[in-house]
Amino acid sequence: MKARSKRLILVGGGVALLVAAVALVLSAFQQNLVFFHTPTEVYEGKAPTGRAFRIGGMVEDGSIRREADGLTVSFAITDTAKVIPVRYRGTLPDLFQEGKGAVVQGVLGPDGQFTATEVLAKHDENYMPVEAQYAIDQAHKASQTVQQ
Amino acid sequence: MTTLTRAPVRSPEGLLRFAAPQQFYPLAGRLAPWFAWAAALLTVVGLYIGFFVAPTDFQQGEVYRVIFIHVPAAWMSMFIYLVMAFWAAVGLVMNTRLSFIMSQALAPTGAMFCFVALWTGAVWGKPTWGTYWVWDARLTSQLLLLFLYFGFIALTRAIEDPRRADRAGAIIALVGAVNVPIIYFSVQWWNTLHQGASVSLTRAPSMASTMLAGMLIMAIAAWMYAIAVALWRVRALILERERHTEWVGEVLAAEAQTQGRAR
Numbered sequence: 001m002k003a004r005s006k007r008l009i010l011v012g013g014g015v016a017l018l019v020a021a022v023a024l025v026l027s028a029f030q031q032n033l034v035f036f037h038t039p040t041e042v043y044e045g046k047a048p049t050g051r052a053f054r055i056g057g058m059v060e061d062g063s064i065r066r067e068a069d070g071l072t073v074s075f076a077i078t079d080t081a082k083v084i085p086v087r088y089r090g091t092l093p094d095l096f097q098e099g100k101g102a103v104v105q106g107v108l109g110p111d112g113q114f115t116a117t118e119v120l121a122k123h124d125e126n127y128m129p130v131e132a133q134y135a136i137d138q139a140h141k142a143s144q145t146v147q148q
Numbered sequence: 149m150t151t152l153t154r155a156p157v158r159s160p161e162g163l164l165r166f167a168a169p170q171q172f173y174p175l176a177g178r179l180a181p182w183f184a185w186a187a188a189l190l191t192v193v194g195l196y197i198g199f200f201v202a203p204t205d206f207q208q209g210e211v212y213r214v215i216f217i218h219v220p221a222a223w224m225s226m227f228i229y230l231v232m233a234f235w236a237a238v239g240l241v242m243n244t245r246l247s248f249i250m251s252q253a254l255a256p257t258g259a260m261f262c263f264v265a266l267w268t269g270a271v272w273g274k275p276t277w278g279t280y281w282v283w284d285a286r287l288t289s290q291l292l293l294l295f296l297y298f299g300f301i302a303l304t305r306a307i308e309d310p311r312r313a314d315r316a317g318a319i320i321a322l323v324g325a326v327n328v329p330i331i332y333f334s335v336q337w338w339n340t341l342h343q344g345a346s347v348s349l350t351r352a353p354s355m356a357s358t359m360l361a362g363m364l365i366m367a368i369a370a371w372m373y374a375i376a377v378a379l380w381r382v383r384a385l386i387l388e389r390e391r392h393t394e395w396v397g398e399v400l401a402a403e404a405q406t407q408g409r410a411r
Contacts, residue, residue, distance in 0.1 A: 093278030
C-alpha cells in the first residue's frame with residue numbers, strides 16, 4: 001500500500017471517529033441544547049420544575065391584556081394543542097404580537113400560571129412585502145365573508 | 149553524427165502543475181483582480197437592490213435589510229471553514245505545501261465573515277427579538293466557529309517550523325469542520341430562538357423575489373471577495389515561505405524593475 005493511501009485512510013478514519021463521538025455527545029445533551037420547551041412538553045412534565053426555564057410558542061389571538069398599572073401584561077402562549085397563561089411586568093419587544101411567535105423565560109407556579117422575567121419575540125423565516133401581506137389579509141377576509 | 153538528446157524533466161501535466169507554488173504564484177496574481185472587480189460590482193448592485201429596490205417587510209419593517217449582509221456573511225463563514233478543512237485534508241494526504249497555504253490564506257477571511265455575521269445578528273436581534281444575544285444552539289455554535297478560526301490562526305502563527313504549523317493547523321481545521329453541519333442544522337434539530345432557513349436547496353424560498361435576488365447577489369459578491377483576497381494572501385504566503393529560493397529572487401527583481409519603470 002502506498003504511503004499516500006495509508007494517510008488517506010488515517011485522516012478519513014480519524015474524521016469518521018470524531019463525527020461519531022460528537023454525535024453521541026450531542027444526543028446525550030439533547031435536553032440541555034433546547035432553548036425552550038413547548039406548552040405540550042410542559043403539560044407532559046418534560047420541562048424542568050423548581051427552576052427558571054423558557055416556553056416558546058404562539059401568542060394566542062385575543063389573549064393580550066394590559067393591567068391598570070400599564071406595565072403588567074398577561075397573555076397566553078400556545079402550540080395550538082396546549083395553552084399556558086403568562087404574566088409579565090416590563091417592556092415588550094416591538095414584534096411581540098398576537099398570533100406571532102414568542103419565547104418567555106420564567107417560573108411555572110403551582111397553579112399553572114407562568115410568571116415571566118423576560119419576553120423575546122421569535123421571528124419566523126417568512127419575508128414578505130407589506131403589500132403582499134395586505135393582499136393575503138384581504139383574501140382571508142373575503143373567504144370569511146363567503147363562509148358567513 | 150549522433151545528437152545527445154536530454155530526457156525532459158518530468159513535471160505534472162494539466163491543472164496539477166499549479167500545485168507547485170512557483171506555478172501558482174503568477175496564476176493567482178492574474179486571477180485575483182478579476183474576482184476583486186466582480187466582487188466590487190456585485191456588491192454595488194446587491195446593496196442597491198437590497199436598500200432601494202427590495203420592498204419593506206410586512207412584519208419587521210426596514211430592520212430586515214440586515215439580511216443582505218448577515219446571511220451572505222454567515223453562509224461564507226461556514227463554507228470557508230469547510231474549504232479550509234478540505235485543503236487541510238488534501239495537504240495531509242498528498243503532502244502538498246500549497247494545500248496548507250490555501251487553508252491558511254482562507255482563515256482570516258472566514259473569521260471576518262464570521263464576526264460580521266455575529267455582529268449584524270446582534271444588532272438585528274435587539275429590535276426584533278428584544279435582546280442582543282441568547283445562548284441558543286445556533287448562536288452558540290456560530291460563536292464556537294469564530295473561536296475555531298481564532299484558534300487555527302493563532303496555532304499556525306505560533307509554531308515556527310512551517311511543516312509542523314501546517315500539520316497542527318490541519319488537525320484544528322478537520323476537527324472544527326464537524327461544527328459546521330451543527331450550525332447549519334441547529335435550527336432544525338433543536339428549539340432555537342433563531343428562525344429556520346428562509347432559503348434552502350430542498351424547498352421554495354419563503355421570501356419575496358426581489359429580497360431573494362438582492363441576498364443571492366450579495367452572496368455571490370461575498371464569494372468573489374473571498375476568492376480574490378485568498379489569492380492575494382496565498383501569494384504573500386508563498387513569497388514568505390519560499391523567500392530563500394532562486395525563483396522568488398527573480399520574481400521580486402522583475403517586480404521591482406517594472407515598478408521602477410512605472411515611476
